[in-house]
Amino acid sequence: MIRTEALRVFVTVAECGNIRDAADRLFRTQSAVSMTLKQLEQELGASLFEADRKNSLSDLGRFVVDTAKVLLRDHDTAIDQIKHYATGKSGRLRIASVPSVAALLMPEILAAFVKERPTAEIDLVDTNSADVRRLVSTGQADIGIASVAHGDSGLLHEPIFEDSMQLVCQETSPLAHHPGPLEWRHLNDMALILNETTRGIQAVEFRALAARTSLNVRNVISLLAMVRAGVGVTLLPGLATMGLPSTLLARPLADQGCRRQVCLLRREGRVQSPLAIAFQQHFIATLMSMTERFGILWTYKE
Amino acid sequence: MIRTEALRVFVTVAECGNIRDAADRLFRTQSAVSMTLKQLEQELGASLFEADRKNSLSDLGRFVVDTAKVLLRDHDTAIDQIKHYATGKSGRLRIASVPSVAALLMPEILAAFVKERPTAEIDLVDTNSADVRRLVSTGQADIGIASVAHGDSGLLHEPIFEDSMQLVCQETSPLAHHPGPLEWRHLNDMALILNETTRGIQAVEFRALAARTSLNVRNVISLLAMVRAGVGVTLLPGLATMGLPSTLLARPLADQGCRRQVCLLRREGRVQSPLAIAFQQHFIATLMSMTERFGILWTYKE
DNA sequence: CAATCTGGTTCAGCTTTCCTGAAGTTCTGT
C-alpha cells in the first residue's frame, strides 16, 4: 500500500536534494525519512534515485515526482475544501426571513459573516412568516426567521426576540399626536387595515376591532401605500416601523402584551450543515449586541 | 490528519448504506469501520450522517462523498500509473539498434512486448553500430544493440550472440557456386567493398585484402546495390544476409573465427527505467528461443 | 409484550506501523 504521506516525503526529498533538509521540513528525523523512502522503493520494486545520495533522480523517480506532485496538490485542495465545508467556512446557506428582519437586521449581520467566508454562497429570501415556515419545512431553506405558529409540525423554533406592535398612521391622523401610549378604545373610530403581523395579536379588544374590517394587505409596501392614501391605519411590529416614509408615523400601544415573537426556525430531525450552524451562532451573537439600537426585547434562552 | 483510506471507508459506507456491507467490501470488521467513521467525524467536528443508521447522509456527508469520490478516483489512477511505470508496463523506451537486428529480430520481439504493454511508448531507431553507441552514451537512447568497440567509455555491454560473417556476391559470380566454405585466398582476385561490419574482422588475411580497397559503403541498401551492379563483393553478418534480393547470394566462410559480436548496450552508472529492464529481459528470453531459426550463436552469460 | 433481530457502538488486548536516538557505513573532499 502506497501511502499519500510517503509520496509527500519522497517529493520533499526530491525537492531538497538531500534527506537532512527534507527531514527538517517534514519535522521528522533523518532515519524516519530514510526508512520511508526505502519502503516506497520496496513497494515499487525499483530505485527512485541514481545513487545513495539523493540529489539525482532515476528515470522512475522523475516520473513519480511529476505524478505525485499533481496528486498531492489535488489531494491537499480536496482535503482543504472538506475542512472548509466542515467548519462552516464554505458551502451554501439558504435563509428565509420576514421582511423586517431581512431589511433592517440582516445587512449588518451578513456583512461580517460573508466577509469571513469569501467562498460561502448565501441566498437570502424575504417573504411572509407562513411562507418562511413552508420553505424551511420543505427543505427549500436551511434556516428561517419568522414568527411561530402553533401546530407547525416538523419545525424546531427558538425564540430570539420580541417586538412591540405599534400603530402606523398618517401624520395628519387625530391619533398622530395623542399624548402617551394608545389604548385599544382609541382605535374604535378608525378604519383598520389588517396584515400578516396582526394575525398573531391575541387581545380580545383587538380581535373585536379586527372583526369589523375585511381589508387585509399582505405586502408591506402596499400596506403603507394604503395608509398613506388615507384608507386607514394599521399595526406593525416596531422593527418594521423604523424605515417609515416621512408622511407616516408610528405610535406605541398601551397594551404591552401586544407583541410579535420572532423565532429562528429549522427543520426537525435533520443534521444542519456546518455553515448553517455557524450562521446561527453568528446571528445570535451579533443580534444580541444590536438589541438596544433597534429597541427589541431579547428572549433567547441558553 | 485525514487519511485517504478513511475517506475510502466513508464513501464505501455511503454507497452501501450500512456498515456491515461496507465492512465486507473493505475486508474489515464492523467495529473497525465504525471506529474509522467516528474518527473521521471527530476530525471534521461534525456528523456525516443524519442518524445512527448509515443510510442517509447529512448535508456535510453529501459534500464529503462528492469531494472524496473524485479525490479517490484521481488518487487511484495516479497510484496505478506509478505502479505501471514502476513495473515496466508503461513509460517510454528508446531503442537504438543495428539494422540487421532491427529489421529481422525486432519485429517478432517487439510484437509480443507491446501487446502486453498497450500504454508503453517505444521508439526504435536503426543505425550503424557507432551511432548506436553514441546515442546510448549521450542518453538519447535507453538501450542499444550493436557490436562493441573497445575503448567505449561510459557504456556497459553484455554480449548476446555471435553471427558468422558471410560473403555476399552476385549469383553469377565465380564464387557463387564454389563447393564448400570459402577460404580467404579465394577472395584474392575479387574487388572487395568494405562496410561497417567488416571493421570488426581481425583476421590478418582479411586485413591484407581490405588494405587493397578503398571503397567503404555505410548504408546496407547502397551496399547491396553496389554488389548487384557488379562493383564487387562484400562481407555481411549472416543475419543481415537473410533478406537478400534474389540476384544475390550469401556464402559461408571457412574462417569460423570471423564473426561479429552483437551486444546489448546501456549507459554506465545510470539506473535504468523499469520499462528498459523489462525490455532487456524480454529481449534475451525471446531471442534465446529464436537462435536456431536465425542461425546465430548464443553467447549471453548469466 | 417479551423475545428476537438488525444495525451500530464500545472496549480490552493484540498486531502492525511508525518514529526516534544511537551507532554504523559509505562516499567525498582535502
Add this chain to the structure above:
DNA sequence: ACAGAACTTCAGGAAAGCTGAACCAGATTG
C-alpha cells in the same frame, strides 16, 4: 589517510489500527 557529510541500520518505544466480544437501541414478530 582522514575528517566530515550523507545516508542506513537497528533496537526499543509510542501510536494507530484491527479484531472479537460484549453491549445498546430500535424495529419486528410470535
